[in-house]
Amino acid sequence: MRILLISANTEPFPEPVFPIGAVYVADALQRAGARVRIFDMRHNNSGASLKKELASFHPDRIGISLRNVDNAAYPATRFYLPTYASLVKSVRAFSYAPIILGGSAFSLFPGEITAYLGADGGVKGDGEGAIDVFRNPDHGHNPDHGKMPSSHLSALEDVAFPKNIGELFPCFRRYRSVGIQATRGCPNHCIYCTYPCLEGRIVRTRSPEVVAGEIAMLHKDFNLRDFFLVDSLFNADEEHMVHVAEKIEALNIPVRISCYLQPKTSEPAIFHLLKKAGFVAVDFGTDSGSPAMLASYKKPFGIDDIIQASRACEEAGIDFCHSLILGGPGETRDTIHETVGLMDEISPRAVVAMTGIRIYPGTEMERIAIEEDALTEEESLLEPRFYFSHMGPSALLNCVYEATAHRRNWFFPGKRDWGSALGFKILHFLYRRGPLWRTFRK
Numbered sequence: 001m002r003i004l005l006i007s008a009n010t011e012p013f014p015e016p017v018f019p020i021g022a023v024y025v026a027d028a029l030q031r032a033g034a035r036v037r038i039f040d041m042r043h044n045n046s047g048a049s050l051k052k053e054l055a056s057f058h059p060d061r062i063g064i065s066l067r068n069v070d071n072a073a074y075p076a077t078r079f080y081l082p083t084y085a086s087l088v089k090s091v092r093a094f095s096y097a098p099i100i101l102g103g104s105a106f107s108l109f110p111g112e113i114t115a116y117l118g119a120d121g122g123v124k125g126d127g128e129g130a131i132d133v134f135r136n137p138d139h140g141h142n143p144d145h146g147k148m149p150s151s152h153l154s155a156l157e158d159v160a161f162p163k164n165i166g167e168l169f170p171c172f173r174r175y176r177s178v179g180i181q182a183t184r185g186c187p188n189h190c191i192y193c194t195y196p197c198l199e200g201r202i203v204r205t206r207s208p209e210v211v212a213g214e215i216a217m218l219h220k221d222f223n224l225r226d227f228f229l230v231d232s233l234f235n236a237d238e239e240h241m242v243h244v245a246e247k248i249e250a251l252n253i254p255v256r257i258s259c260y261l262q263p264k265t266s267e268p269a270i271f272h273l274l275k276k277a278g279f280v281a282v283d284f285g286t287d288s289g290s291p292a293m294l295a296s297y298k299k300p301f302g303i304d305d306i307i308q309a310s311r312a313c314e315e316a317g318i319d320f321c322h323s324l325i326l327g328g329p330g331e332t333r334d335t336i337h338e339t340v341g342l343m344d345e346i347s348p349r350a351v352v353a354m355t356g357i358r359i360y361p362g363t364e365m366e367r368i369a370i371e372e373d374a375l376t377e378e379e380s381l382l383e384p385r386f387y388f389s390h391m392g393p394s395a396l397l398n399c400v401y402e403a404t405a406h407r408r409n410w411f412f413p414g415k416r417d418w419g420s421a422l423g424f425k426i427l428h429f430l431y432r433r434g435p436l437w438r439t440f441r442k
Contacts, residue, residue, distance in 0.1 A: 003029055003134055004059035006091070007040045008084055008103075009067040014413070014436045016042050020179035020230055021103060021127060022065040023169060027162040028128035038169040047090050054094045061134045062097045064088070065127075066105035066113065070384045073414030074356040074393070077384050080105075081116055088117045098137040102127045104198050108360060112382045124150040125198070126184075128159055156184065156206045161214040166222070177226035177258065178218060182211045182244050186232050188262075189298045190287075191364040192325065192357045192387075195232045203237045212247035219253050229259035233285065238266060242273065249277040256280045258435055261309070263322070264301040268312035275316040281435050282313055283352075286322040289342030290335035296328055298364075303342065310346040319438050321350040327396045328357050329368055331389035336396075340403045343410075349438060351410045355397055356386035 005026055007019035019040065026036045039053050064087065071078045091099060101122035106113050110124050120137045123130040129151030153159070161180065162168050172178070185203040186195040218224040235241045248255070255278040263284040265271070274282075286306055287297050294302060306322075313320040322343060326336060343351050359365050361381050369375035369387050379385070388396055404410045 001034045002059045003034045003036045003061045004057055005038045005063045007065050008087055010042050010045050018175045018179040024159050025127040026168055027160050032131045040171055043171045043174050050090055051094045059097050063100045066103040069105045072358040074386045076414050076416050079383055085117055100133055107198055109382050126151045126153045156204050177228045178224055179228050179230040180214055181230050182206055183231045186236055188300050191298055194360045197362045205240045208243040208247040211244050216251050225255050227257045233262050234259040235261045245273050245277040263309035264305040265309050271312040271316035275318055279318055281438055282318055282320045284322045287325045289339035293335050296330045319349045322348045324353040325357055326353055326355050326400055327388045333399050336399055336403055353412055355414055356388050359385045359387050
């Protein structure tokens, strides 16, 4: 059986994201006996390229990986489903093969997206367990668009980066950095977050030896140096993170690694280990610098934790960024100024701030929005809906922009369509090492 996996993500901002989900699924499918290719719309975004691939590979099944529903940014919001619908229409024009959907976007809205795109089926959750749906597409189809088949791996020992990645995914080297996953799952209870819905609250870990081995293989075989640990929180299991870092350090190879962390550590010296292992950039999922807002968001850390983690990162010589979400329940002018004041104190390389909270189904944020009559229970969340505190969107934006004026290291993804901005296109061309925020000036 020939299976063509299409990575549908074409978003260039803040940098093109390596389609690690499709890569892991491709490895699982080929180990199950399928012949697999990955076609990347990011680097082949034309009908002619797609037609040529379908004609030359002649797939029996087509899987489409959908990473995001939209850019989750306000006010410059971009909804991706019309683009995905155009892709499906083009595939239908060139092939009769059944279309199977997957990916995080699909897992959040399986019925609605199946209906919107007119696909033949799909699988929620861990795509590595989707082989039965590819063999029998009817298993992934519900004519009433109700409950979809779901895949959840109890352990991740069979998740692997394919050794024949050059054959499987010919253009993979066009990415600035390659994604690697060490864990899945998040035990936290942040009110807005979808990761517990997508990956579960139990942290499932991959062998540190295997994670380090994949980095070593990619460095040796393809001379790759830049990697991104794509875990939602690499330190959700801090002990496992330490073991992974130790195995990477033992490789003694020149790599540059970035990751997402929560700003909380049991031992600041851990950041020195990360530095020795090749970690050069950390993006802290901090959300706020106000004690009241951290409590509102149900974050498992406090102001002292944020300061300690930032200082530890700085002392270890690792660049760091703080990602914020402004406008949640209870946000006021005072809490915004508290957040700005804390960011001034710890002085990160960059502050990336979202304004408003994108509401997703199954989250506490959805429940709060319904209770406050900002949303009805029957209302679809497929097209972007945002929550704002009682300040309202206009007052929130005015307050935030005024409070952060003249601060060069603050950045607002929702302020405009940055993906089409000439300045960022030039930066993408010139800067090819790690996250783009590392180019910011304090």
